[in-house]
Each structure stands twice: as structure tokens, then as C-alpha cells.
Amino acid sequence: MKKTLILTTALVSFGFAANADVTVMSWGGAYGAAQTEGHVKPWAAATGNATVMVDSENPAPAIKAMVEAGNVTVDVASVEYADAIRLCDEGLLEPIDAASLPAGADGTPAADDFFPGAVTECGVSTDIWSNVFAYDTTKFPEGPKTAADFFDLTKFPGKRGLKKGAKAVLEFALLGDGVAPADVYTVLGTPEGVDRAFAKLDTIKAETVWWEAGAQAPQLLADGEVAMTTAYNGRIFAAAVGEGKPFEIVWDGQIYENESYVVPKGAPNKDLAMEFIRYATSTEGLRAQASHISYGPPRKSANLEPIMYTDGKTEMGPHLPTNPANLTNALLTSSEFWVDHDAELNERFQAWLAQ
């Protein structure tokens, strides 16, 4: 059947690009490249399954649309932790058998090897990434040190870049306003807390440039459109270490979370997708990805030995969000909070933006 299909395809083919066997959807940019180099290419080479990576601005709504329409063309998607849980609750993802995940390279069973919370019903964490802020060292030789400095326009004049969305931005505003990480979600759960976050953002609103895609943040910094910007730490790492840009990350007030591979319900190649995930989230798979981008592998066994960046001389450790030195004032994103309040707070955020 498949053969004849390919044949008819070839006959009527009028030049469009061809379909691949396994399709992985991720976020593009340096992150997508790390997953392509660390997971897609080696897996395709090892198993002989043609595999392609496709980019999306955010894979979660894309696969939601596909599943609800029964028109799934993606086998594996890389989504935020909260989305992995939400989509799973909505019955849009295939459950992943946690017992089938391979043991660590040192023999530790997967259940003990993964960090707590890294494996959920329908998702397996590929890395721990972080929302940080970064600045151009040529603009500020004595750079900002804390989240509060980001909001200090007198001490550090210049435009700010912020992500155009409520998530991580509201938390960051509260951290910048001096709220302790442990209290952030309690405060943000109250109307006064939300007002407080927006009030803090109001102080820099006039000086803010908003970015949407992850690649935009380092670009804004490089173009001199902003003096400092929030960003995904890996993107800044790629620009600073990979391309030698004079960017410095401030870890104070970082907001980190897991990223998960999920399989949309009705994926065309479900079994291969599962096999891919087992490969990608093995100790070697996680380390391979982490050697391309500075996101922390969520397995203990993957963190035992230092990971070297692909340039062969930079050690990844200090650049990872999970490095103890970077965790002194850090917040773990609450997926539960965002599952509940995403719609409400984003609406409020849009209203605030438009005013």
C-alpha cells in the first residue's frame, strides 16, 4: 500500500517538497538547532528513520489544533511544562509509559534518575530552561546585578526588552519589586498582587520593546534596540559564547521550568515517536542536546560529568539554570498557577498593553 502510494505520489508530484517519516515540532532558532543536532540527526542516523524538524512559534496551540481537528501531522512536539500538563488533561496527548524510559548511563532506574516532576503522564522533560535577563556589557561596564536593577531606569538608562505575554513577565515584575520567590505565586494569586505586578511594569512600559519569538531577544540586544532584555538563557548563551557577542546574563530573579517532549494523540507514527523520545531523553540524548545549548539536563546521571559545549573549550556547568550558583534567587514556574490563570492574566496583559 505504502509503495503504491509513494508511486502515485511520484507520478502526480508536481514539485512540492516531500513528506518525511517522523516529524518533530519545536521552537526553531538556537533551541530547535540544538534538538536537531542533539536528537533528530543522531537518531535518524542510528535508526535509519527519515526524521525532520519543523519550527513553530509555539508548538502547543499548533498540536492542539491538529488533534482537535483529527488532522495530526506531527509525531513529537516540544512544549512548555504547563502545556504538557494542560494538553494531557484535555486528552490531546498520548500517555507515555514512564517504565519504558531507559535507565541512566550509570544504571540508575529512570524513575530515580529523573529530577522530581520531570516525567509527567504525557511528557518527558528534555531540559530545564530559564527566563533570565541579559545586558550588553559595552553599554554597562558596571552591569546590573539584580532583578530590581532591570526596573531601575535611573541607574541603568536605556530601552528594555520584555516578552510579550503574561507568563514569566508578571513573576519577574514581582521579583523585581522585592517579592521573595517562595511568595510570588501567593501574591500573584490575589487581585492586589496582579495590580502590583502591573504597577511595576508600568514604571518601564514607555521604555519597553516587546518581543515574541525567542530569537528576537538577542537580536534586539545585538541591534542596539534595547540596553537589556529578558530572554531564554540558551539564546543569550548561543549569542554570547557561540557568536562572541558581548552579552552577560543576570541570574538573579531567573524563572526556570522544564520543557517536555510530548506525542499528540493520533500521531501518524506513534510508536516511532515513543522510540524517539526514549532515545532523546536517555542520558546520552540529554547530554547531546545540552552540549549545543545551555539548558540543564533533567537526569542526575546526565549531570555527573561536565558537559562541554560544541566549541570544545567551554564547560556548560556555569551556564546552566540548574547550576547551584545560579539558583540563589530563582523561581520555579508553577504550572498549576498558569493552567488556571493563563487566559485571565493574558487578557488583562493585552488590555494593559493596548492602553
Next chain:
Amino acid sequence: MALPTYASPLERVWYYTYIVICCLVFLFLIAPILIVIPLSFNAEAYFTFTPKMLAFDPAGYSLRWYDTLLTLGHSGGDGVRDASWWSEVWERSTWVQAAKNSFWVGLWATILATTLGTIAALGLSRPEMPYRRLIMALLISPMIVPIIIIAVGMSFFFAKACVAPDSAMGAIFGYFLSEKGCLANSHLGVIVAHATLGIPFVIITVTATLSGFDQSLIRAAQSLGANPRTTFFKVIMPLILPGVISGALFAFVTSFDEVVAVLFIAGPDQQTIPRQMFNGIREAISPAILAVATILVVISVLLLTMVELLRRRSDRLRGVTGR
């Protein structure tokens, strides 16, 4: 318009102000289109003129951004440029794939829109056509209704518009549909969407041509013994052909420039040039975008010239003088 001899000094001042204003508006119209051309030859990854470029230093200019159009997505971008290198450009390079998709989608959408649109325009310009105004309003509306609304509606409906891949319909249309046999995420979906958006242009240009069409020519042909087919191909078609072609060009350009519907209904396999540009502008705006833009400007200049020549020919054929 020349200044009349009896103009007062104030009127003279006003007249020259008016000329200056007009020149500024023309500058406003054309400058943004021309500015991308020199910028695309920037040797640096900047989006503005570098000092070297302003000094006309050859080192300030390069073709590197045109080169990235070939090498993006190419596995051996720096390799020796032999036949296999070029064949991979043809098969793999992101921008080349996007160009191919854009071209084929545009071509099929144009064929669809032009064929259906021209036949319908022939019906619409008959005096006996019932509900003419209403139908005309409906057929023009894809141009008026905001594209985002059309795209949202299509994204809902095309996802449900499926045939079973193992059915007879699936065997015939399967390749043109998505893996699950749906219009969403398929080439056919993008083609029909673009054809829909192109139809108003075909209808407008062809009915405009037909409005100047002398109906007695048909009667003359028939009285001389021509059957309807001969009449159509020998009399009507040559006269309305310029209108049909310019409608087709409008439809092609509409498709070639369309991004919103593609964003909402297309899958990863239907990467087109506008979509690639849209993502490029949103993410990292590199001069590679300007290189694409320059190529597109050249194409639009060619198309415009073609349409202008056609229009003049059509006017001449129909005996209309002036615009």
C-alpha cells in the same frame, strides 16, 4: 496642469507648493520600495547603511545575503560548488523550497481562479443574469472581508473537510491533501484558499473588459455562420484575453504575497516565501530578508510592466483611447 497666465503671485506660491507636495507623496510611495535594493547588498549584518556603504567603498557591499538564500538549510553550505552542491540547493535549501511551493501554489490557484472567474464573468456580464448585483457582491467579498476572518473560518472548516485516505476520493486527491486526507495542512487547501482570494480580481478585471465589449460582434459572428464555440474562441476570447491575463496576474500576485491564510491553514510542508519572510521578520530580521525583498521587487516590476502593456493592448483592441 500648467499654471494659467492670469495666476496671482499667491496662486503661484500655492502652485509650486502643490508640485512639491506631489513629489513628496511620490517619494513616500516609491522610496520604501527602492531602499531595500541597495540595503540588500550590505556586507554587514545590519539593517541600515554602514559608513562603508555611504562612502561607496566596494568592501561595504557584498552578495553574501543572496548567498544565504542558497545555503540556508543546505547541509554543506561551505562546500565546493559542484553539481551535487547545486542539486542539494534545489532539493534542500529552505528559501528555494519556499520559492518552489509559492510558485506551484500560485500557479494552480491562478489557473483555478482564472478559469472559474472568467466563465462566471461571461455570465455576469450578460444582461439577462438574474440577481446580478447580489452575486457580484458575494464574489467580490473575499477581497473585502478581512483576511483574518476568512483564515479563521478556513482553519476551522478545512480541518473538518476530509476524505478517508483509503476511499476512492482519497486515492484521487490523497496526494494533494494532508496525511489524514484533510484540506488543512495540505497543498490543495492552500491552493483553493488562494484561488478564493484571487477570484475578486479576476471578476473585476474581466467584467471591466467585457463592459466595453461590443455585443453586436457576437451577433455579427453568428450571422456569418459561426457556432458558439467558434464565436467564443475566435471573437470573444481574443478581445477579452488581455483582461483575463491581467486578472490572472493579479490572482498570481495575490497568492504569491499571501501569508495570513497560509499561517492559519498550512502545515510545515507548505512553507511559502511570504510565510518564511513573516517568520524571518518576527524572529531575527537579517539582511537575507532584504535580498528576498529585492528579488520580489524585481518580479513585481516585471509583472507591472506586463499588465500595463496588456492594458494598452486591450484598450487599443476595444478602440478605447486614454486611460
Next chain:
Amino acid sequence: MAEAATELLTTADGRPLKAALAAAQLRAKRRAFLLVLPLLLFVLLTFLIPIVYMLKRSVEHDGFSNAAPALDTWFAQNPGFDPANPPEEAFAALAQDLSRMQVEKTTGMAGTRINYTVPGTISLFKKGAREAATLAAPFKGSLLAVDADWGKPALWRGMAAASSPYTTEFYKVASDRKLTDDGWARGGDKERIYLYLFFKTFLVSGIITVICLLLAFPVSHLLATLPMAKSSLLMILVLLPFWTSLLVRTTSWIALLQEQGIVNDLMVGIGLIGEDGRLTMMYNMTGTIVAMTHVLLPFMILPLYSVMKVIPPSYARAARSLGATSWTTFRRVYLPQTLPGIAAGSLLVFILAVGYYITPALVGGSDGILISNLISFHMSKSNWSLAAAIAGMLLAAILLLYWLYDRLIGIDRLKLG
């Protein structure tokens, strides 16, 4: 005369002429219609049905009603219940549905549906479903023990409305109304966005229309009065933008207007502004207006031009020779004759501006976004029903304008180039 009227005219084969004519006309009508039919069917399938589908989506969401059959029944039987104090049977039905959701894995769907009107309910449903097995009569007490929020009147109002798959709630949300414990009410000042953005979209479209008109008027006049050879050449300058990709033009405006862009560089270069005084003209409303004006200007010039072209210059000369000043001539003689062109161009530009998406999405930044961008935002958040409701409202506004255009100008007078 009376005789002639009673005697019916017939054709050669004896049929009454009137009937024969009617039949022939019907045939001609049918033949004309048959020519249009294929296209009509095509447009029906690719355009009308999708829009109807979207409108259906705006009043339909079965996430909760599918997942909670017991509550559906109870709400249907007790339409007048008191949301502030629902009886035990209601809680019993809820408990029954929660355990069903836990089994069928529909908690997320149900919670998401209610979450649209009552924020914070997804985790409430998850928690409730998780504990469903431990719930026992009296269910009211045991559910409130799991979470006191189960007693919120707003929640019960929300569930009652969601128990039917058809609802107008998304239109209420899209009109900035909020579901409170006492029913639907106007949202707080900081939360209102939709009507504000509608208003803003219309205002910005109006501004753009006026700017386009002001820029297009002198240019069209020039084009209409110049000799043919020169005006054809200048016409190219108008038509080229028309034929150039929208994305190309948006890209060039970014290059021109951004902070490190050409215009700012130029002004710094000639000393008009200082290095730190660079103007922010991109990623805000200014950028949106400039880029959109550029895109829409040809749509104003072309109709104006075609009207001005046919105004005989002798009228103005006559007015002048009768002693009118140039201003009076313009105001009383020339301007009134251009009104059809002004109306056609303005309406067209306004209609196109109201639905604009790409340009504001790319150069709008924060305050430069329009209602279309909000539709796309909700689509990207998978909040499809709300996106469809906003789109439905926008569609209504557009159709009204379109109808106006057809009444005032006539669709068949639309011209391209």
C-alpha cells in the same frame, strides 16, 4: 385599439409571443446563471461555508456539556435554581460528573470551558475529579470540604450556561462583560479591552483614511491633469507599490523607521537630533499608521484619479471667468465633482484598514495592535470560540460598510489599476 389588445400575438408556430419570449428569457437567464454556477459552488465551499462554520463556532462549545451529562440534565430540569445556594441534588450530580470526568479524562476540557468565564476553575475541576472517589453524601458538604470554591455562585452560573453546547457567552466576553457572582456585569476598567480595541481600530482606520485622502488628492489631481504620456509614467509610481509584496513594504518600513534605522541615522547625521534623541517610530502606533498608509494609499489614488479624469477643466475656467477666486472655484465647482471618488476611495481604504492584520502584527509592537491581532492572539491561545466571536463582530461591522459601499458607489464600479 381594443381589438388589437384582445388578439394575442403569436410566433410562427402558433405559440403566444409573450410565453415564447418569457421562455426564451428564462433560457437565457438559466444559461447565464449556469456560467456563474461553478464559481458560486466553489466560493460556497471555500468561503461561505468556512465563515458559517466560524460563526457556529462562536456560539458553540461542548467541552463542559459533553463531560457533565448529569449536571446537564439537572440544569435543564431546574432552570430557575438559586446559584448562590444550589441544592444537594445539584452537588450530587456534580459529584457524579466529576467521577465520570476522572474516568473519561475530560476534566481538562470541562475545566477549560468554565475557565473562559470563571478563571481559576481548571485546577478546581482537576482537584475535584481526583477526589471524586472519596466524595460521599451529603455531597454539598464533602465537595465544599475539598474546595470552598465549589460554592461560588459565579461558578454555578458558569456551569449552568455551559451545560448547553450553544451559548452567547463568548459574545458577552467579547463585549468586555464579566461573569460575577451576581451574573454578567461590566468588566473592571483595567480588564476592558475588546470594545476599546474595536473603537481604537475604527479610530486608527479613520485617521489612516484621512491621511490617505489628504495625500492622494493632490497626486490624483496632478495625474488627472497632466498630459497622457507624463501621467502614465507617474502612474507607474502609484501602481508599483500596489504590485509589490506587502511583506517587502513592511520590511522596508522597519529598515527605515526603527531606532537604528535609516531615517533616524539621517536625522542624527545632519544634526537634527542627538544620538540619544533617536525617535521611536517603529513597533508602535506611529509605525502602524505610516506603514498602513503606504499600503493603502494606492486604493485611494486610483478611484480619485478615475473620477477626476473625467471632470472637464472648462468648468473651472468658466467659474474663474465669472469672477470666482481660485479657492471658491475649488470649493464650489471642483470639489463637489470629486465627491464620488472621495467616497469610493475613503470607504475602500476604511474597510481594508479595519481588517488589517499583517502590518500591525509586524510593526505594531504593543500599542499599535488592532482588533485582527487580538483574533489571532486568541487563535494562538486555542481560545477558538472567543476568537470566532470577535471575528463575528468584526464581520458584522465590515458587512455593514460593504453594504454602504454597494449602495453609495456600486460594487461593479470597483477598478484595479
